[in-house]
Amino acid sequence: MLDVSHDHQVRAALKAHLQPKLGSDDLLVDEFGLAYGAARADLALVNGHLEGFEIKAARDTLTRLPSQVEAYGHVFEMASIVTTRSHLAEVRPLLPKWWGIMLAVPRSHGIDLLVQRQPRSNPRRSAQHLARLLWRDETLAALSVLGLDRGLRSKPKLVLFDALAAAMPVDELADYVRTCLKARGDWRSAKAQSGCDGS
Structure with a gap:
């Protein structure tokens, strides 16, 4: 496997990555609705802040990413994209500097998530x-x-x-x-x- 093909593969790896960091009253929410359902965050973390994660696996397109970035920017204090090598170069210029970037890399034991850029605080929540x-x-x-x-x-x-x-x-x-x-x-x-x- 040269790249991670499917959303559900990346999602499982991301949940496994976040799970050890969760407190007893923290939440991980799949398909978190934004803008009255006009957009959705693939995964939202609700703890001491509200953080969104957008997944773009190898078979996903980036067509909707600009509108998704806009919707995330209205509500999330921090946001990250979790993507693959095939999308990495194209994704970078589409993201504000406050977004984090994680790279999903297939390994023999599963999928590693490598942090390419740490998320920062969103300066323009609505x-x-x-x-x-x-x-x-x-x-x-x-x-x-x-x-x-x-x-x-x-x-x-x-x-x-x-x-x-x-x-x-x-x-x-x-x-x-x-x-x-x-x-x-x-x-x-x-x-x-x-x-x-x-x-």
Whole structure:
């Protein structure tokens, strides 16, 4: 095998690489939805920060990478691409300097992940897009704590998201989003929207 052909092979190696670093309340989330489902992160790590990982195996194309980079930039504090030798040269100029780069290399024992560039802090997260990672009840809980929920409880979700984004600094909002993600039970189920009581 000269290169790693398939997404699922790289994904398994990446999860194995990240697993020893996870704390008891940290999360690894497959297919993490961004921009109301317009884009997805292949894998998201939710711990003391929100970090996204985009996988580009040898058989993947890079057609959607620029739009994926834009979507990641709205919400993730850090991001990395995990790719193969066949894509490495083409990938580099498509990534902002704050993105990390990991190279998936086939070995006789499996796949090694070699860090080519460490991720750095994203300088341009969007409060509006961070707020849209929340459920309605979670958004209203935060607005209530801030004393800003009056007259908003019957409003559409986008109005609530905009109100919260305007009221909270990006770093505080990101902390709240992470707290809510970790507090959810079956957090992919819309029926499980029990809210998050943190502030």
